[in-house]
Amino acid sequence: MSDKGDPVLIALVSCGSEYAGVQSELEKAASMLNAKLVYPEMDVATLDTIGMEFGLEVASPDLRLMMARAKAVVEGVAKVDGVFVTSCFRCAEAAIVRNELRRYIFEKSGLPVISYSFTERTTAATLLTRLEALTTIARRKHLLARVKQSGITAGVDSGSTTTKAVVMKDNEIVGEGWVPTIKVIESAETALQQALDQAGLKREDIQAIGTTGYGRFLIGEHFKADLVQEEITVNSKGAVYLADKQKGSATVIDIGGMDNKAISVQDGIPGMFTMGGICAGASGRFLEMTAKRLGVEITDLGDLAIKGMEKNVEMNSYCIVFGIQSLVNSLAKGSSPEDVAAAACHSVVEQIFEQQLQEVEVKEPLILVGGSSLIAGVPKALGDLLKIDVIVPPHSQLIGAVGAALLASGYVSE
């Protein structure tokens, strides 16, 4: 997975990572990507004044160290390709500093920057996707500049719940496949075959293939893929391509089966982004369970939600267990299925709003992708909450596969 050549230099602006036992995981993830973590140098005396200088007086010296390091990055003292800002999960003081530093670095330096709050359970695997996106933005800008697909390429998105595939030819989607992920390689084979059959093409006609999603490495190796890429880069590209918003700013929200992504995009290149942790309450799975409880197909849940009023249902929890229990109780008290469906969509969206959209700057257009975007109640709830129009591009459920096919076409030209 690592790229050859010079390592990408990532400034680590952190507090507590060495004491939480995650420092070696950070180093491990970086080395897997041929990236090097660097620690911007600053004068120790700066620590006494940086709080006032930055305008944020905090009690913890390590947070002041973060500020001083961020300043060193912005002022070019430390020459780096990207910045990873990280601190302890559940530390309020650090969360304020982390968010403000991410904004400060991104606005003042234009460098790609991501932030993450860790626990002692954070592993290199969890960090990998985030760092991979960071290194890709730094390393493959030329590839991300691609705005049109060319030749015949395929993209396969091996997600945690479903596997999606598309075949593209001369900037058009000519075949698509979508199957539940059961056995990763077999599901990918089936999805790709579906797409090829629809396109009327054979495997050997494909000039380049790109893989993404949780199973990207495994299926990438299986298909001998030209491009194996994490979802943040691929989905950003796929979203702005399908929504025809490749120039200027945009915000991409992807509600996936296991985690969600909120990505601030500029000219098709991700800037700030967050990846939600694994919480089923803010995922498509919550909507699936609601549909099951209401006795409707998941495809009908959205239309039901459009007719309902979420305010008529009291939900006490976002949790997939206790939240669903609230919905069941509402039904027992006489709430309509329409109201319950609307409440479920609102619950998922509200959680994304509270936990993720606070961390990225929401710039219009807001492009909603992923399977959940097809449930009409979800974009409606998001639009209502943010008071802006939400764009759901065509083929929004295939976003990863389309992005992978588009980016893979860079290898056809090469």
Next chain:
Amino acid sequence: MAKVIIYPTNSLILSDMVERFGHEPLAMMEKIKEIINTVGVDSPPLNITPEGPKHGLKYAAVEVPAGVRGRMSLIGPMIDLAEAGIIVGDSSISFGCMGCARTNELTKFLIREKDIPILEIQYPHTEEEGQDFVYKIAEFLKSLPSGSDEK
């Protein structure tokens, strides 16, 4: 000789003073030395693994950030052993620094909670204050029992 916990826990000056007066300083440096020399553990730079924050659960609940609990896995056992304590307030970073304000608060609280002799003193800012600072610490250290078994 008394085991004296110092705060800031990595203050070289305090640690040195405790030693000069014949006592055993309970300081972060020794603790770090101990863990980085642990054979078979390779988790640089401090060799703290994810087990550290779990051990820290003895001193701070699970909702306390992992970085605080990781630090407490080192500081907590030292406080448990302490027979006396010196807490320097408002010190400059160069005097000693734990990095995390929450850890600092908890550390000082746990020291104060123990039924041991404690000297609380403010960091000096003038030469006169500096002399008084050293004098008070020296007097405190002299007042402690000279043998651990003499407590």
